[in-house]
Amino acid sequence: DSGVTQTPKHLITATGQRVTLRCSPRSGDLSVYWYQQSLDQGLQFLIQYYNGEERAKGNILERFSAQQFPDLHSELNLSSLELGDSALYFCASSVEGGYQETQYFGPGTRLLVL
Amino acid sequence: AQTVTQSQPEMSVQEAETVTLSCTYDTSESDYYLFWYKQPPSRQMILVIRQEAYKQQNATENRFSVNFQKAAKSFSLKISDSQLGDAAMYFCAYLETQGGSEKLVFGKGMKLTVNP
Numbered sequence: 001d002s003g004v005t006q007t008p009k010h011l012i013t014a015t016g017q018r019v020t021l022r023c024s025p026r027s028g029d030l031s032v033y034w035y036q037q038s039l040d041q042g043l044q045f046l047i048q049y050y051n052g053e054e055r056a057k058g059n060i061l062e063r064f065s066a067q068q069f070p071d072l073h074s075e076l077n078l079s080s081l082e083l084g085d086s087a088l089y090f091c092a093s094s095v096e097g098g099y100q101e102t103q104y105f106g107p108g109t110r111l112l113v114l
Numbered sequence: 115a116q117t118v119t120q121s122q123p124e125m126s127v128q129e130a131e132t133v134t135l136s137c138t139y140d141t142s143e144s145d146y147y148l149f150w151y152k153q154p155p156s157r158q159m160i161l162v163i164r165q166e167a168y169k170q171q172n173a174t175e176n177r178f179s180v181n182f183q184k185a186a187k188s189f190s191l192k193i194s195d196s197q198l199g200d201a202a203m204y205f206c207a208y209l210e211t212q213g214g215s216e217k218l219v220f221g222k223g224m225k226l227t228v229n230p
């Protein structure tokens with residue numbers, strides 16, 4: 001158990017819908033990262049937050065957004081869902097972010113868009 | 115941008131034997147970090163081992179060790195005394211750092227089968 005929690009574990013929804021994925025980092029970690037794992041794209045970085053502020057953006061679609069709250073949990077919002085958004089979404093956390101630290105991953109949220 | 119290549123999509127090994135998983139990467143940086151993560155059927159991403167480029171000594175964690183060849187940009191993982199529980203996808207990753215931001219760049223992964 002990495003100490004990073006993600007909810008829900010599984011999510012099934014329809015095209016055009018909007019969903020919210022939630023992540024709680026390890027105790028004491030200030031930085032949160034979101035990754036997407038799909039069959040065709042592999043594991044890709046989406047976005048990084050540090051203590052509530054966006055630090056880095058990767059291949060994140062405009063339909064996707066994220067935020068980190070004062071209690072340091074983070075949410076990834078996916079809207080206007082398409083079939084191709086079906087994937088495993090991981091959250092990871094590290095103490096600071098930007099200091100070459102190890103990122104510890106949560107168990108992931110498996111999203112299926114029908 | 116940095117790239118990570120795992121050229122072998124699948125490998126198999128007999129229980130108790132040794133297997134080596136290969137990984138190459140491309141970077142112009144001199145100081146960086148490399149990781150191996152394991153993803154068993156549960157899909158959880160589990161850290162296996164971490165290597166700091168400025169350290170000449172290869173990292174080891176129990177049965178797992180790396181062969182880090184900085185000049186060749188090669189970072190292979192050796193698993194000794196393979197166990198059934200080692201069966202998983204293994205991902206090599208490069209930690210890309212820029213101005214206070216960080217992200218992991220992953221290879222495509224390699225599926226390891228352990229035969230009893």
